[in-house]
Amino acid sequence: MNTPRPTTSAGSRPARLAVGVVGAGRVGPALAAALQLAGHRPVAASGVSDASRRRAAALLPEVPLVDPARVLAMSDLVLLTVPDDALPDLVRGLAETGAVRPGQLVVHTSGRHGVAVLDPARRAGGLPLAIHPAMTFTGTAVDVQRLAGCPFGVTAPEELRLAAEALVVEMGGEPEWIPEEVRPLYHAALAIGSNHLVTLVAQARDLLTAAGVQNPGRMLGPLLGAALDNALRSGDDALTGPVARGDAGTVAAHITELRRHAPQTVASYLAMARATADRALANGTLKAEAAEALLGVLADGGPADGGTA
Template sequence: MNAHPPTEAQDRPARLTVGVVGAGRVGPALAASLQLAGHRPVAVSGVSDASVRRAAELLPDVPLVTPAEVLARAELVLLTVPDDALAGLVSGLAETGAVRPGQLLVHTSGRFGTAVLDPATRAGALPLALHPAMTFTGTSVDVQRLAGCSFGVTAPEELRMAAEALVIEMGGEPEWIAESDRPLYHAALAIGANHLVTLVAQSLELLRDVGVQAPDRMLGPLLGAALDNALRSGDAALTGPVARGDAGTVAAHVAELRRHAPQNVAGYLAMARATADRALAHGLLKPELAEDLLGVLAGSAPDSSTAPDSPSGPGPNGPGPDSPGQDGPGEDSPDQDGRGPDAFGNGPEGDER
């Protein structure tokens, strides 16, 4: 449910003509959402065949034109290109005189605030940074997912109400992020969303390798519970062999990964070290058990794939007390940018998010 009250008429943007520069996964969805709020998409630019298809699906009958023509037709322009292309695009548009005074220029990059729009601001544009914390598919489902989605918002103080109103009209929830905090904010989302996809994909592959017929069905309830527990309880939700200090079990994991999936070893060790640090800091991992565990993670312990199971780990009679089978689990767009995070994530396609 949207926690914000309806915007007052004086705070609500007038019905605007909307243009999209970069018909990747994000731009057409945001424009379609604004259309539902009464704004009118009038122009879109795109490079690839996939972009043309997305624009046709989400913004039917909206003409495909050049970026300069988008700015010529629209009062509100969404710049939905990859982060590394944004500064060059803005500079080029400003230098060629495409930017018009009073035009709302909105980018959707998580990394940048409004400073990246400075060349256009000097030309009279009104700069907004509205980053949806959501992974995008490039289909109509994205419009529905914007309901309740948080947006990282950065804007000049005089445009604050307009920025909030646009986000709320798209069904989102504005969260104000300081200009200097944008890179850290974006890093946080990438850790949670992009890395989650990598971890899940690795788990799926390993389960297939051991013959699990429906790894997605096996992981779904476990990961759903783990995510829910983590969002509710933070570090208190940690379970599994690292949090318990089961050095023998962790050594066996590492040995098996080295044999069967060596490409996953570095990631396992890095995440296990981070988990151990957090478990220690929050009193979940007993200090007397941490030394052997950290030795395994540092590579100082011998291959113990045949070592006996620790008392609290899996034994001959089944899972231990904290195994996933008992009391809990042991993360485009996001990808907001359609690259897989950035969201946070999926993969760059030409110059579009």
């Protein structure tokens, strides 16, 4: 394998790189902009949709939009920031057409994939890195600021670990090394914590609006902030509420009201309540004697006696 370009200098700073972006979605332009702040030079990006073009224009002004092959031809480091399912075909196509150059850093930002997906590029002489920022992106300049202290899930060949670490640090992030074989598990954990959280919060907002609350966000903010902080600090010991207490009647009332006003939320309520009950039972928060009626309500999807609450 060729020696990677971003070797450290006497000042312990990686060599300056020409950076290209294939896939100007929410992630790629922000990472390239962060690398620019560190002294690297964004030189090209590819994007098809109007939204991609707007993002590139806002975050990478004066950087030309060209086709992916041209991006690679202009770049020392190329960021492949396309959807997970599109990544294997993209890498294979770029390698088969000779777009990948020996010694070129080929970096993807998929959470699911490690470096194996970059094998076609590696066989062409590319230097493969998997660098996944554990952050939700908006596609705006605020993302660049949020990268400060952001953990990155990093997978790299042993000989490229220093190069991967240097890039993450220069973007303001903190590398967390993820073995190749557990990348899907790592990504599932983040999806549960982030993507599902958005769905739950959006459902809570909708229900408060239906209940006549004028500013659902203001009501939820302190509660959810405290719950998140407690959960991160204490794990299952932070469980509170009617499920953790075994208040079967209250849970039954919730289900009745959800069926009446927001039936589309019943399935997720039941699924999360069952998962909460399991965890509360396991750590002793929910006592076995209080759990029987609760679990009966959750199994039936309604009041334990079949009536209304």
